[in-house]
Amino acid sequence: MFESIGRSFLLVKTSWNILMQDKKLLAFPVMSGVISLIVLATFVLPLLFTDGLKDGVPGGSLVFYAALFLFYVVSYFVVIFFNTALITCVYARLNGKDMTIGEALSASTRHFPSILAWALVSATIGLLLHMLEERAGFVGQIAASLIGGAWGLVTFFVVPVLVLEDKGVFDSLKESVSLIKKTWGESIVGAGSIMIIFLLIGVVAFLGVLAVMMTGNSLLFWTAVVLFIILVVILAVVASAMQGIFVTALYQFARTGTVPSAFDKDLIQNAFAPRQNVQSGFGGPGNI
Numbered sequence: 001m002f003e004s005i006g007r008s009f010l011l012v013k014t015s016w017n018i019l020m021q022d023k024k025l026l027a028f029p030v031m032s033g034v035i036s037l038i039v040l041a042t043f044v045l046p047l048l049f050t051d052g053l054k055d056g057v058p059g060g061s062l063v064f065y066a067a068l069f070l071f072y073v074v075s076y077f078v079v080i081f082f083n084t085a086l087i088t089c090v091y092a093r094l095n096g097k098d099m100t101i102g103e104a105l106s107a108s109t110r111h112f113p114s115i116l117a118w119a120l121v122s123a124t125i126g127l128l129l130h131m132l133e134e135r136a137g138f139v140g141q142i143a144a145s146l147i148g149g150a151w152g153l154v155t156f157f158v159v160p161v162l163v164l165e166d167k168g169v170f171d172s173l174k175e176s177v178s179l180i181k182k183t184w185g186e187s188i189v190g191a192g193s194i195m196i197i198f199l200l201i202g203v204v205a206f207l208g209v210l211a212v213m214m215t216g217n218s219l220l221f222w223t224a225v226v227l228f229i230i231l232v233v234i235l236a237v238v239a240s241a242m243q244g245i246f247v248t249a250l251y252q253f254a255r256t257g258t259v260p261s262a263f264d265k266d267l268i269q270n271a272f273a274p275r276q277n278v279q280s281g282f283g284g285p286g287n288i
Helices: 002-021 023-048 062-094 101-110 112-154 158-164 169-184 193-213 218-256 265-271 275-279
Strands: none
Touching (some): 062 112, 158 169
């Protein structure tokens, strides 16, 4: 367990070092977040200034699902577009090249049809999972979580393949599954290690806000709340950039067997491991 925790911190440290060497990588999650908020406002604000918020649209109506699907498509497109730019820029950085933000965004623009197609596929899956949760209650929520986790696993390398190999959506999905099976077996272990660490930081900060609330000082409390919100935004941006670095490095290793010089080879190889081998007592890399 302690070895796994140690590897997690090493992964974070290495990704952090790369990010500090190329801080412009932060621009992509920032732009993605800002535009995503604009998209959300575009869908929500009309309800605030009409009777839509009071009367609502029936949850099971065709209009509701059509609007939700459109929101999913636009939201996924924004996220995938900027993830594409981030991965392109990170890949260039890991291979000793310098790419500007404009060049990375231009690379994303060139993949517009593929990004839109993947957004449509992702939105369809998202809508189906939402319907499952809505119609099957608690059991549906569990099933949706399991299916969503499995979907996240098989699509782990889709964006890198789609962008760096210039393949279509379904070929990218097939290649993503192939890369996972070829290199690390059936179960990805530790892909969320960076996110977990940042989540823990957020939890500690939230506990600090609760502690301030106990003092009864309103001014101090609201100051703490504002600082907490700012911290959450910063953590989300940094974590997203670091995750992009890590995923791109793992893709390069899975595809070519070559580990970027910034990452330790054993660290990358042990980042993912077949879960069943560990549980059954056979030898193999540890989990993160």
